[in-house]
Amino acid sequence: MNTIRTIALQAKEAAYQLSTASGAARSKALNAMAGELASVKDELFEANRQDIEAAKAAGCTDAFLKRLAVNDKIFEYMAKRLREAAALPDPVGRVLIGRTMPSGLKVSKIAVPLGVVGIIYEARPNVTTDASAVALKSGNAVILKGGSESIRSNRVLVKAMRKAILEAGLPENAVQFIDSADRGDVAELLKQEDCIDVLIPRGGKSLIRAISEGTRIPVIKHYDGICHQYVSAHADLEMALRIVVNSKTERVEVCNALETLLVDAQVATDFLPMLAQEFKRLGVELRGCEKVRAILPDAVPATEEDWDTEYLAPILSVKVVSGPDEAIAHITKHGSGHTDGIVTNDLAESRAFVSRVDSASVLVNASTRLSGGGDYGMGAVVGISTGKLHVRGPVGPEELCTCKWVAEGNGQLR
Amino acid sequence: MNTIRTIALQAKEAAYQLSTASGAARSKALNAMAGELASVKDELFEANRQDIEAAKAAGCTDAFLKRLAVNDKIFEYMAKRLREAAALPDPVGRVLIGRTMPSGLKVSKIAVPLGVVGIIYEARPNVTTDASAVALKSGNAVILKGGSESIRSNRVLVKAMRKAILEAGLPENAVQFIDSADRGDVAELLKQEDCIDVLIPRGGKSLIRAISEGTRIPVIKHYDGICHQYVSAHADLEMALRIVVNSKTERVEVCNALETLLVDAQVATDFLPMLAQEFKRLGVELRGCEKVRAILPDAVPATEEDWDTEYLAPILSVKVVSGPDEAIAHITKHGSGHTDGIVTNDLAESRAFVSRVDSASVLVNASTRLSGGGDYGMGAVVGISTGKLHVRGPVGPEELCTCKWVAEGNGQLR
Numbered sequence: 001m002n003t004i005r006t007i008a009l010q011a012k013e014a015a016y017q018l019s020t021a022s023g024a025a026r027s028k029a030l031n032a033m034a035g036e037l038a039s040v041k042d043e044l045f046e047a048n049r050q051d052i053e054a055a056k057a058a059g060c061t062d063a064f065l066k067r068l069a070v071n072d073k074i075f076e077y078m079a080k081r082l083r084e085a086a087a088l089p090d091p092v093g094r095v096l097i098g099r100t101m102p103s104g105l106k107v108s109k110i111a112v113p114l115g116v117v118g119i120i121y122e123a124r125p126n127v128t129t130d131a132s133a134v135a136l137k138s139g140n141a142v143i144l145k146g147g148s149e150s151i152r153s154n155r156v157l158v159k160a161m162r163k164a165i166l167e168a169g170l171p172e173n174a175v176q177f178i179d180s181a182d183r184g185d186v187a188e189l190l191k192q193e194d195c196i197d198v199l200i201p202r203g204g205k206s207l208i209r210a211i212s213e214g215t216r217i218p219v220i221k222h223y224d225g226i227c228h229q230y231v232s233a234h235a236d237l238e239m240a241l242r243i244v245v246n247s248k249t250e251r252v253e254v255c256n257a258l259e260t261l262l263v264d265a266q267v268a269t270d271f272l273p274m275l276a277q278e279f280k281r282l283g284v285e286l287r288g289c290e291k292v293r294a295i296l297p298d299a300v301p302a303t304e305e306d307w308d309t310e311y312l313a314p315i316l317s318v319k320v321v322s323g324p325d326e327a328i329a330h331i332t333k334h335g336s337g338h339t340d341g342i343v344t345n346d347l348a349e350s351r352a353f354v355s356r357v358d359s360a361s362v363l364v365n366a367s368t369r370l371s372g373g374g375d376y377g378m379g380a381v382v383g384i385s386t387g388k389l390h391v392r393g394p395v396g397p398e399e400l401c402t403c404k405w406v407a408e409g410n411g412q413l414r
Numbered sequence: 415m416n417t418i419r420t421i422a423l424q425a426k427e428a429a430y431q432l433s434t435a436s437g438a439a440r441s442k443a444l445n446a447m448a449g450e451l452a453s454v455k456d457e458l459f460e461a462n463r464q465d466i467e468a469a470k471a472a473g474c475t476d477a478f479l480k481r482l483a484v485n486d487k488i489f490e491y492m493a494k495r496l497r498e499a500a501a502l503p504d505p506v507g508r509v510l511i512g513r514t515m516p517s518g519l520k521v522s523k524i525a526v527p528l529g530v531v532g533i534i535y536e537a538r539p540n541v542t543t544d545a546s547a548v549a550l551k552s553g554n555a556v557i558l559k560g561g562s563e564s565i566r567s568n569r570v571l572v573k574a575m576r577k578a579i580l581e582a583g584l585p586e587n588a589v590q591f592i593d594s595a596d597r598g599d600v601a602e603l604l605k606q607e608d609c610i611d612v613l614i615p616r617g618g619k620s621l622i623r624a625i626s627e628g629t630r631i632p633v634i635k636h637y638d639g640i641c642h643q644y645v646s647a648h649a650d651l652e653m654a655l656r657i658v659v660n661s662k663t664e665r666v667e668v669c670n671a672l673e674t675l676l677v678d679a680q681v682a683t684d685f686l687p688m689l690a691q692e693f694k695r696l697g698v699e700l701r702g703c704e705k706v707r708a709i710l711p712d713a714v715p716a717t718e719e720d721w722d723t724e725y726l727a728p729i730l731s732v733k734v735v736s737g738p739d740e741a742i743a744h745i746t747k748h749g750s751g752h753t754d755g756i757v758t759n760d761l762a763e764s765r766a767f768v769s770r771v772d773s774a775s776v777l778v779n780a781s782t783r784l785s786g787g788g789d790y791g792m793g794a795v796v797g798i799s800t801g802k803l804h805v806r807g808p809v810g811p812e813e814l815c816t817c818k819w820v821a822e823g824n825g826q827l828r
Contacts, residue, residue, distance in 0.1 A: 016746075019770075019772065020769050101789065103789075107789075107790045107791065114803070197803070198802075216626065216627065218632070218801070242825060242827060243825060243827065246827035246828060332430075350822070354818075354820050355434050356433075356434060358430075358529075362821075363821045363822075365822065365824050365826075366519055366821055366823030367826060367827045369827070369828035370821060370828055371821065375515065375521075376821070377513050388528055388816040389528070389632045389816065390803040390804040392817050402802040402806050403806050404768075404773070404775075404776060404806070405790065405806075405807045406775075407775060407777045407780055407784060407785065407789075408764075408778040408779065409777070410779050411650075411653040411656060411657060412780040412784060413656060413660035413664070413781045413783070414660060414664050414781050414784055414789065
């Protein structure tokens with residue numbers, strides 16, 4: 001097996017070759033990767049079955065096993081993401097700024113690949129292909145370190161992708177995989193600052209924190225999503241109910257699911273009973289402040305801790321607020337800067353909310369579940385950054401680029 | 415005196431207020447700051463005289479004293495930079511992406527201020543005003559930590575700027591200054607990760623390294639500039655000479671000054687004697703490889719170390735290369751990714767050089783001294799980043815912004 005150092009050096013070399021490959025060549029490779037997946041489907045499903053068996057034997061939870069499993073739907077989705085990435089416009093070579101200075105110097109700022117991207121993630125095998133799609137689309141080499149529980153599945157996926165890349169005429173080391181369950185390998189990876197340009201950990205808060213603190217390589221962080229909706233005094237309450245239900249229940253275990261609902265005092269008496277009825281039917285537990293419980297005596301009393309909790313479960317904390325100021329103050333104090341929304345028909349109120357809420361995504365009259373790559377028209381993403389530097393929000397191919405300033409003259413001096 | 419914690423919290427509060435201030439209000443404050451400088455000119459010059467006296471007594475070098483001194487020219491420049499920043503288009507609120515999705519969801523990506531910027535720098539008092547100009551232009555609050563040798567000068571500058579900001583109706587804590595020579599204060603500053611969004615150290619490599627390693631706050635790094643020019647076989651040698659002379663000698667102590675010259679073997683016999691004559695006149699020492707010394711026996715023999723040295727002095731290392739491949743390989747191995755140029759009249763060669771050299775700025779037929787804010791049409795900058803994430807190259811007001819995704823709907827669900 002390759003040592004981590006060898007893998008890092010190979011990635012740097014592959015990145016250098018990729019940096020001058022055309023967009024057409026990269027798209028060809030992505031389509032070939034999707035095609036090659038089809039021919040290893042049986043092998044993948046068998047490897048995944050073994051992964052699941054081993055994980056069961058190791059006592060992994062059902063939720064974990066669910067994330068680990070590749071079924072037909074997920075398999076189709078993996079290939080689809082690769083083909084979608086192939087079809088996207090090329091993020092490399094975009095002219096971000098172009099101007100001719102009075103001196104005649106032609107100055108342009110051009111998007112170029114970052115270089116080498118390291119992805120450290122947990123169980124889901126689809127991250128293996130999604131991350132490779134985004135990285136290769138943007139001309140980057142990728143080093144994948146998946147969870148040890150999915151190692152058999154990842155081995156099959158990576159072998160197929162590398163074969164396709166090579167056949168398409170690009171360096172197979174554009175995609176590499178740390179084929180080991182040794183935790184020391186991650187520590188070693190974190191030291192390759194001369195080869196790796198950015199690390200993207202995907203997983204729990206503790207994984208992300210451990211990685212950011214253990215490396216000098218820049219890290220794109222995906223911290224938690226304590227997402228809010230504020231139902232204002234000027235909301236259409238029927239629409240608000242649909243939005244809150246969708247935000248909370250369309251999928252509870254994801255980062256852009258709703259965790260805290262803020263209801264304006266002026267509409268609380270009307271809105272909360274509608275909400276309680278619907279969430280009782282859907283099996284969502286409500287945890288309310290005192291004012292909520294005055295209207296909904298069945299709600300569980302919310303503690304201070306509830307306002308800072310990302311449940312990722314069918315639980316919703318609910319607070320009655322006196323108006324937009326209190327709503328925004330609550331979000332500023334307890335939110336995680338991921339995704340927060342308002343339901344209102346008042347223009348000034350919506351503008352103030354958008355301007356004053358400091359989050360990666362701010363929504364007006366829409367489900368929090370829409371914050372992300374696909375619903376923003378971005379295609380495949382490797383996650384949603386809650387950091388402010390380099391990328392905030394969905395991390396797609398454009399976000400895995402840096403720039404190069406090019407200045408062309410005919411003898412200009414200073 | 416305020417503790418560092420208080421300063422950090424005040425900056426965060428000021429940033430919050432600034433984030434909703436209009437561009438007109440920020441420009442008004444910047445013009446007021448320039449105006450207020452004029453009224454403290456005598457006070458500033460007296461404080462600067464005391465700073466210089468103390469630095470002399472402490473045995474600082476002449477080069478250091480030169481950087482510390484504020485003369486009429488530098489004073490005018492400080493005020494001018496503030497006014498120029500006021501006149502620039504507003505970087506805040508730029509619509510970076512805007513699209514309506516098939517669902518009717520209107521998605522936009524808007525530039526917003528980063529929040530709080532910490533600048534840690536050495537002697538030059540003009541950084542105090544330049545950095546404040548860039549930060550305030552982009553709606554950020556700034557915490558300044560200048561070198562202790564310039565503390566009296568900075569105290570006058572910051573007092574004047576804060577007075578002007580307050581009179582212009584913005585929070586005076588938009589600009590704060592750590593009025594202490596205590597090194598423990600820097601350590602304390604590095605811990606304020608909940609308040610400070612980015613740190614920009616300006617100074618030597620060791621300062622930058624110490625800061626990046628001592629904090630979890632993201633750092634925009636300005637490492638060294640080992641800048642190259644490659645004089646190709648297809649260069650106009652007269653133009654090449656003008657470009658090389660200007661790149662090396664217009665100002666030797668700055669990061670975009672030329673440090674290593676690569677000359678194509680096909681033109682070395684013609685070009686090197688022209689170069690030697692001109693640099694002898696200008697007092698620049700040449701350190702050459704064996705092939706250079708075969709043509710210029712007077713050149714000092716270059717050691718391996720020379721290729722990795724940023725002289726910041728009237729010394730130039732010179733190497734004869736066999737062609738663009740060797741030139742690019744040398745730059746890849748020894749360059750610092752700051753600014754590298756080619757002099758050529760061959761189109762394919764210039765394109766290959768631009769594509770294959772992985773530097774923040776790549777120049778064709780122009781002086782390396784042109785890489786930077788003003789000559790790229792950017793106005794005031796707080797430095798030139800050699801990192802690849804968030805910003806690469808000049809760091810101006812646009813680069814001190816992050817983004818916010820705004821999605822406006824009428825009940826869209828997932």
